[in-house]
Amino acid sequence: MLCSDDKTKSHPVQMRSPSRNTCLLSGLWIGMLFFFTMILPITAQATDHSRMINCDVHHGTCTQKLQGMDIILDISPKPVKAMTDLKFTITLTGEQDVSEPFIDLGMPGMKMGPNRVLLKSNGKGIYSGTGTIVRCPSGKRIWKATVTVPDKGSVEFIFDVIY
């Protein structure tokens, strides 16, 4: 047993007489191992963010409001697939005097590093740029596009992508 003093057991490495602290530390060590090898990967995968989805990018545009403006997001080509070149288009209605918006791509609940899509004006409140949604090997498919309009604020579009 882990915390018994069984010196008759054959073992290539000399067994030491365990103390209470040894038992405690052994338990902590096993717990830590279990956490790093089993719990973290499973929770990273199992957390359900699908309830957060507020945008169906595969079948059209999505709209959110920000300070009286309508912010319309479109991603093409459809269906939206990871690891492909995508065109992001933002249309702003109701406000003409704004700086160029930009989009930060990420995953809810998982840090993926800075992935910013810079947009250029096409006139009449329409801005577009290209970017890529990367594939997460955990299998999670829920992504978040945070559209920021400088000096106005930001809104989040949460959607699923195809791997």
Added chain:
Amino acid sequence: MSSIEALYLTFLTTGFAVGFGHCIGMCGPIVVSFSLNLKTKGVMAPNLLYHVGRISTYAVLGGVMGATGAFTRITTGIGGLQKGAMIFAGLIIILMGLGMGGWIPLGQIFGNYCRPEGIIARSFRKLSSIQSTAAFLPLGLLLGLLPCGPVYTALIAAAGLGMETQNTFNAVLSGMGLMTVFGIGTVPSLLMVAKLSGMGWLKSRDIIYKIGSILMIGVGIYFLIKGLRF
């Protein structure tokens, strides 16, 4: 500070942040498995060699991204390699777990009693000698190809740097530099995990060793399934 230096700093801190937030969850199990398999040696030297290998692969990928500025084309091209790396990682962890637990005599089959011929047999013999410190460098080089979301994100930035740089040589260097600083940023978290899991006096206890072996096999199966599905 130039824009490139600012980007390097951004990705160094990104590597550090995702190291503690993302890499521990996704790549931590690999590091734990390797550290557990080091029966008597210190964990730092082999782990550092592993990270040198991993970061070298990142740097090469960053250089290619910088030179071409084509993230999606290159990643599509190396998709098969990444799948292979993930499956290999799963298999090697399962084998190490089985060997460490004493359930398969890796040394007897491939190391001590025969001199096998052929690539596969020789490869398995190499696997049995994975406790050698030097083996961690090629292991890192290979497993640097493991698919990983934050690595992809850094590669996108490397490709973007390449498109902004006029000179191809500078584009290669800037891509390599970006991926190198990103990789360095991820090292502290994984070294911490390795150090914690490689506490030698605890590993000398048989029951813990067996539990560690079972966990390794579980992790290996997890990677194998992920690799087959990738």
